[in-house]
Amino acid sequence: MRVALLGPFPGLPPRSPNGDGVLAGVSPAGGVDAVVLALARGLAAQEGVQLSVITAVPGLRQAESMEGAGYRIDRVPYPRGGRLTGQLPVVRNLVAQVEAAAPDIVHAHIAGIYGRAALDSGRPAVVTLHGIIYREMQQSWPIARWPARLRWLADSQLERHVVRRARDIVAISPYVLSQVHARRDARFHLIENPVDGRFLAEAPPPPGADRLLCVGRVIPRKGMLVLIDAFVHVRRARPHATLEIAGEVDSHPAYVAQCRGRVQSLGLDAAVTFSGALPPERIRDRCAACDVFVLASEQETAPVSIAEAMAVGRAVVATDVGGCSAMVADGVTGRIVPSKDAQAFAEAVLGLLGDRSTCAAMGQEARKAAEARFAPGSVARATVALYESILARGEGSTLQPRHRDRGTQ
Numbered sequence: 001m002r003v004a005l006l007g008p009f010p011g012l013p014p015r016s017p018n019g020d021g022v023l024a025g026v027s028p029a030g031g032v033d034a035v036v037l038a039l040a041r042g043l044a045a046q047e048g049v050q051l052s053v054i055t056a057v058p059g060l061r062q063a064e065s066m067e068g069a070g071y072r073i074d075r076v077p078y079p080r081g082g083r084l085t086g087q088l089p090v091v092r093n094l095v096a097q098v099e100a101a102a103p104d105i106v107h108a109h110i111a112g113i114y115g116r117a118a119l120d121s122g123r124p125a126v127v128t129l130h131g132i133i134y135r136e137m138q139q140s141w142p143i144a145r146w147p148a149r150l151r152w153l154a155d156s157q158l159e160r161h162v163v164r165r166a167r168d169i170v171a172i173s174p175y176v177l178s179q180v181h182a183r184r185d186a187r188f189h190l191i192e193n194p195v196d197g198r199f200l201a202e203a204p205p206p207p208g209a210d211r212l213l214c215v216g217r218v219i220p221r222k223g224m225l226v227l228i229d230a231f232v233h234v235r236r237a238r239p240h241a242t243l244e245i246a247g248e249v250d251s252h253p254a255y256v257a258q259c260r261g262r263v264q265s266l267g268l269d270a271a272v273t274f275s276g277a278l279p280p281e282r283i284r285d286r287c288a289a290c291d292v293f294v295l296a297s298e299q300e301t302a303p304v305s306i307a308e309a310m311a312v313g314r315a316v317v318a319t320d321v322g323g324c325s326a327m328v329a330d331g332v333t334g335r336i337v338p339s340k341d342a343q344a345f346a347e348a349v350l351g352l353l354g355d356r357s358t359c360a361a362m363g364q365e366a367r368k369a370a371e372a373r374f375a376p377g378s379v380a381r382a383t384v385a386l387y388e389s390i391l392a393r394g395e396g397s398t399l400q401p402r403h404r405d406r407g408t409q
Helices: 031-044 088-101 113-120 133-143 146-165 174-180 224-237 253-265 280-289 304-312 342-353 356-373 376-393
Strands: 002-006 050-058 064-067 072-078 105-109 125-129 168-171 187-190 211-215 242-246 272-274 292-295 315-319 334-337
Touching: 002 031, 002 088, 002 113, 031 050, 031 105, 031 304, 031 376, 050 088, 072 088, 088 113, 105 113, 105 376, 113 125, 113 146, 125 146, 125 376, 133 146, 168 174, 168 376, 174 187, 211 224, 211 280, 211 304, 224 242, 224 253, 224 342, 242 280, 253 272, 280 304, 292 304, 292 342, 304 315, 304 356, 315 342, 315 356, 334 342, 342 356
Parallel strands: 002 050, 002 105, 050 072, 105 125, 125 168, 168 187, 211 242, 211 292, 242 272, 292 315, 315 334
Antiparallel strands: 064 072
C-alpha cells in the first residue's frame, strides 16, 4: 500500500556529510509536527506500507526530496500571501507532489492546505482534524489586531471548506466529534494522536521534590497567567515548590512580558522558570523529573503534552476544556478542574503533592492508559486498518465535485 502523509513536519538537520541525502533523524518542535513524525515512524514500521511524507516549507525555492527513517520526505515551496487566493499556490504544489508519489491513499493532517490538497488530488483520502480553528479564533479575537483577525477568518473558511467536502474524517478526541457533528454525511473515525516512542521508555517514580511542569507555548489560550496565579497558592502551602514552563516564547511577546511581569511582581523569580522550546528528549527528561504535570489552558483539542506526560507516568492536572477531560480520567490518571479558576487548580495540585501514594498511583494508571492509547505502533495499526477500509469501498475522496472548489461553503 502506497501512502502519502501530508502535514507539517519538523525542521530537518543538514544531510549526512557523505552527501547521500539520508537523514539520521529529526527533532520536532512539538504539536502537530511531532504527531506527524510519530505517525510516520509508526506507519513505516507496518508491513506492506510504502510511505511518502509531503510537507510545505515557507522560503523554499524549489521542491526537494530526501530519505527519512524508512520513508521518503518531499518538501515543496509554501509561497507567501496565499490566503488571498484560498492558498491555491501551495495547494497546487502539494497536489503536484502527490501526483508524483502516486499513492493509493492520501492522509492529510489539519483541515487547511493539507486537507484541501488531499481532496483536490482526486485520490482516496482521509483528513485528520487536529484543532478547531474557528474555536481558536473565537478565543483570540478580542486581543487580536485586524491583520491577525483576517488571517483567522481566512483559515477558518478554508477549514470549513475542507470539512464539508471530506468523505472520511479522523477525530483525535470526542471533543472534535462534538464540534463537527453537523457534518453527518461524512464518516468519522476516532483515532488518538501517537506520542514519540521515547516517552514510553521506563521512567523513574516522581522525585517527591514538589516540582511542577507545564509544556506549552506561552500564549493567551494556554492560560499561563492563571497557572502562575494558581502557583502562588501552591507556593504558600509548599514553600519549596517550583514551576517550569517549557514552551516557545516568540509568538506573543506582549503576553510573555505580562507573564514574566506577574512572576516578578509576586516574588516568584526563584521558583518559576521559563525554559523556552525544548527538543523531545529534553521534554521527556523534564517530565521524568517532575512530580505533577500541569496545563491550565483556556482552549485545547487534544494536547500532545498531556499524552507525553501520561506516557512518562506522571499525574496530570488540567482544565476542563476541549478534549482534556477525554484524555485525563478525573481521580484516576489526574485531576480535571474548571478553566480560569486559579484556586481550584491550586487545590487539585496541592491534593496530589500532599498525598504521594495517590499521586504515584495516578501516574502509573496514566502510563497504562498511554501505552494502550498513544503508542505509535497501536495508532499506526488502527490507521492502516482505516486505510484498508476506505480503499475497499473504492470511493472518491470528496463529497462535492471539484468544479465547486472555489467556493468555501
